[in-house]
Amino acid sequence: MTWSMxxxxxxxxxxxxxxxxxxxLRTVVEYxxxxxxxxxxxxxxxxxxxxxxxALFGQIDELGGWSAWEVAVLYGLTLIPAGLRELFADGxxxxxxxxxxxxxxxxxxxxxxxxxxxxxxxxxxHGVGQLSLGLTLLILGTTRSGMDWTLWxxxxxxxxxxxxxxxxxxxxxxxxxxxxxxxxxQSAIPTAYAMLxxxxxxxxxxxxxVIKVLVTVVAPYAFxxxxxxxxxxxxxxxxxxxGFASPLVTLLAVLLTSWLWRKALNRYQGVGH
Amino acid sequence: MDTNAxxxxxxxxxxxxxxxxxxxxxxxxxxxxxxxPAYADVVAVEGVNLSILPGESxxxxxxxxxxxxxxxxxxxxxxxxxxxxxxxNGLTPFENRVENARRIGVVFGQRTQLWWDIPVxxxxxxxxxxxxxxDETYRASFGELIDVLDLEPLLRVPAxxxxxxxxxxxxxxxxxxxxxxxxxxDEPTIGLDVSVKARFREFIRYMHRERGLTxxxxxxxxxxxxxxxxxxxxxDNGRIVYDGALSEVTTRFGWERAVHLTLTEPDESALExxxxxxxxxxxxxxTQPEPTMVAVTFDSRETTAGELIRDLATALAVTDIRIEEPxxxxxxxxLYEGDLVFEQAE
Numbered sequence: 001m002t003w004s005m006x007x008x009x010x011x012x013x014x015x016x017x018x019x020x021x022x023x024x025l026r027t028v029v030e031y032x033x034x035x036x037x038x039x040x041x042x043x044x045x046x047x048x049x050x051x052x053x054x055a056l057f058g059q060i061d062e063l064g065g066w067s068a069w070e071v072a073v074l075y076g077l078t079l080i081p082a083g084l085r086e087l088f089a090d091g092x093x094x095x096x097x098x099x100x101x102x103x104x105x106x107x108x109x110x111x112x113x114x115x116x117x118x119x120x121x122x123x124x125x126h127g128v129g130q131l132s133l134g135l136t137l138l139i140l141g142t143t144r145s146g147m148d149w150t151l152w153x154x155x156x157x158x159x160x161x162x163x164x165x166x167x168x169x170x171x172x173x174x175x176x177x178x179x180x181x182x183x184x185x186q187s188a189i190p191t192a193y194a195m196l197x198x199x200x201x202x203x204x205x206x207x208x209x210v211i212k213v214l215v216t217v218v219a220p221y222a223f224x225x226x227x228x229x230x231x232x233x234x235x236x237x238x239x240x241x242x243g244f245a246s247p248l249v250t251l252l253a254v255l256l257t258s259w260l261w262r263k264a265l266n267r268y269q270g271v272g273h
Numbered sequence: 274m275d276t277n278a279x280x281x282x283x284x285x286x287x288x289x290x291x292x293x294x295x296x297x298x299x300x301x302x303x304x305x306x307x308x309x310p311a312y313a314d315v316v317a318v319e320g321v322n323l324s325i326l327p328g329e330s331x332x333x334x335x336x337x338x339x340x341x342x343x344x345x346x347x348x349x350x351x352x353x354x355x356x357x358x359x360x361x362n363g364l365t366p367f368e369n370r371v372e373n374a375r376r377i378g379v380v381f382g383q384r385t386q387l388w389w390d391i392p393v394x395x396x397x398x399x400x401x402x403x404x405x406x407x408d409e410t411y412r413a414s415f416g417e418l419i420d421v422l423d424l425e426p427l428l429r430v431p432a433x434x435x436x437x438x439x440x441x442x443x444x445x446x447x448x449x450x451x452x453x454x455x456x457x458x459d460e461p462t463i464g465l466d467v468s469v470k471a472r473f474r475e476f477i478r479y480m481h482r483e484r485g486l487t488x489x490x491x492x493x494x495x496x497x498x499x500x501x502x503x504x505x506x507x508x509d510n511g512r513i514v515y516d517g518a519l520s521e522v523t524t525r526f527g528w529e530r531a532v533h534l535t536l537t538e539p540d541e542s543a544l545e546x547x548x549x550x551x552x553x554x555x556x557x558x559x560t561q562p563e564p565t566m567v568a569v570t571f572d573s574r575e576t577t578a579g580e581l582i583r584d585l586a587t588a589l590a591v592t593d594i595r596i597e598e599p600x601x602x603x604x605x606x607x608l609y610e611g612d613l614v615f616e617q618a619e
Contacts, residue, residue: 027390106386108351111374112403266353
């Protein structure tokens with residue numbers, strides 16, 4: 001296949017992705033009560049988190065050497081990709097039910113990659129809340145903590161947000177693929193794993209070694225907030241260089257996920273005979 | 274039909290085994306499974322050979338759990354076979370899922386492929402995008418399907434508000450929009466009323482005859498099979514037990530006949546009397562489904578209805594006699610029930 005063919009293929013896929021996703025978003029808006037309840041629930045959830053932070057910094061000035069505004073940057077860096085993922089690729093969270101109900105059959109007889117069909121299967125409007133809260137915190141945090149903006153920092157920020165988004169999508173697939181191996185409708189593992197992202201909202205310095213390893217290696221959420229923040233805020237630590245490794249971590253996660261995804265597709269048993 | 278044409282669907286030694294977790298009942302069993310999982314190997318399809326020519330219409334039948342759906346899932350590329358080979362349109366479906374999907378249409382009777390919350394018309398347009406149909410092709414294909422299936426009034430209705438019959442019509446259109454040469458229908462008429470069923474069959478017949486669509490149908494509705502298919506493949510316990518013309522089934526088991534006798538009054542001893550009267554007739558078996566009814570099945574190669582009636586009429590007080598000719602439907606039903614058995618297919 002030539003480059004131009006690949007490129008037009010990519011463009012076609014991007015357009016289709018947007019169309020499929022738009023339908024999900026419209027569906028959300030169609031169920032009006034559900035929509036507002038969802039917005040309310042999401043606001044309460046993130047509001048509670050904020051109240052906690054504000055109360056915390058009412059008592060202390062620094063947390064592991066990080067000021068309140070610097071922690072706001074971590075918060076922002078965590079919420080932005082999480083919001084984008086929720087908005088544009090929440091589908092993997094339906095994967096287990098698709099597999100268990102046999103609905104997954106249908107995706108396999110359409111001429112679009114099943115991964116894309118799964119990703120666009122759900123769009124959560126709650127993502128808007130996370131995203132705007134995240135942006136607000138990031139902007140406030142970076143200005144109030146006296147960070148100097150340069151062009152290259154802006155580019156770095158953009159790249160690391162995109163790579164964080166990639167990582168979160170890969171993780172969404174990874175944890176929910178358990179349905180192909182263990183066909184039980186409920187499992188706490190995916191949720192528990194995803195919840196570890198809360199650790200990324202605070203500086204790694206305050207955690208025990210176990211948790212440090214957990215959020216760096218096992219569930220590498222530190223690569224979406226803590227390590228990039230070390231670069232953005234010019235923190236002098238020996239680990240600063242890991243901020244540049246985020247795209248690499250994402251790449252590894254994506255490779256692992258797509259390898260397992262292919263195995264999962266070949267393993268898919270459907271339901272009934 | 275060109276009998277020299279290469280098969281459009283071909284399976285050789287197609288086999289699928291499932292791994293099913295074995296759990297003891299209750300929470301204790303579930304916990305034990307968690308730590309020491311045990312699995313059983315379940316054979317769903319075993320060594321299926323199938324060759325379908327372009328333009329054929331094939332009914333794939335068999336009792337529940339025989340392996341029908343599994344075969345269809347193997348042919349459509351949904352499942353990966355344990356062993357054996359499948360070729361559809363010259364492709365191996367599970368290796369070329371995307372390419373394969375462009376050239377087949379699939380209707381699952383119990384599932385819709387329409388988007389639940391958006392108007393049907395928009396689902397069609399989205400499918401046009403998914404199949405990357407050029408505008409012209411889309412318009413022509415869409416126009417024809419709307420016309421033949423009378424979908425115009427439904428285009429603005431979200432799928433969730435459609436009746437089952439309306440939904441089935443829309444689903445048919447959705448699976449043929451990209452003009453595939455093959456259509457798989459998996460239990461398409463489940464739950465449909467008689468008139469909707471008739472329209473559905475008429476449409477499939479039209480696409481089959483006029484458009485040369487290759488149709489593979491699994492159904493428990495024997496009407497679907499008789500009206501739509503010339504060829505029948507029967508599977509039982511994962512193996513093909515019959516593959517041939519539908520009409521041949523009647524010839525093959527045509528000797529199986531029955532005489533139904535209505536008695537003047539309920540009679541407990543009628544069955545015994547009938548059996549005694551039949552005593553030396555080979556292959557004749559009497560049953561008494563109701564107190565006032567006696568049915569005798571017999572082998573027309575061994576004995577005649579006339580002889581049987583003569584024997585029975587003297588032994589029982591009979592008001593009415595009906596002789597049952599075998600139909601494909603009755604034979605298939607009895608094959609399902611295990612009353613009749615095919616010798617292993619040659």
